[in-house]
Amino acid sequence: MTETKSKKWYQSKTIWGVFIAALGYVMAQLQVQDIQVPANADFEQLKAYAEAIKAAEGNIGTIVSQMLAAFGSILAIIGRIKAESKLG
Numbered sequence: 001m002t003e004t005k006s007k008k009w010y011q012s013k014t015i016w017g018v019f020i021a022a023l024g025y026v027m028a029q030l031q032v033q034d035i036q037v038p039a040n041a042d043f044e045q046l047k048a049y050a051e052a053i054k055a056a057e058g059n060i061g062t063i064v065s066q067m068l069a070a071f072g073s074i075l076a077i078i079g080r081i082k083a084e085s086k087l088g
Helices: 013-030 043-057 060-082
Strands: none
Touching: 013 060
16 A cells, blocks of 8 residues: 655645635635616716726736736646645
C-alpha cells in the first residue's frame, strides 16, 4: 500500500486560485452599474445612456476584478495539474 502525502488546505494553489477568482467575481458584482435604456427612449435619454457606458468603460475596479478572476482561474488550473498530494 502506497502512502500519500497530505498538506494543509491553505498550502494548495488550487484553493488559493479559486479564492482569488471568487474575489474578482465578487468585486465585479459589487461595483456593477446598472445601465438600462427605457423602452421608448428619446434622444436625451439615449445620449445619457451612451455617456454612462463611456464612463464605465475605463473603470479601474472593472479592470482589477477581471484581472483577479483571470489570475485566480489560471492559478487554480496550474495548481490542479501540478498537485502531488491530497489535502488533509
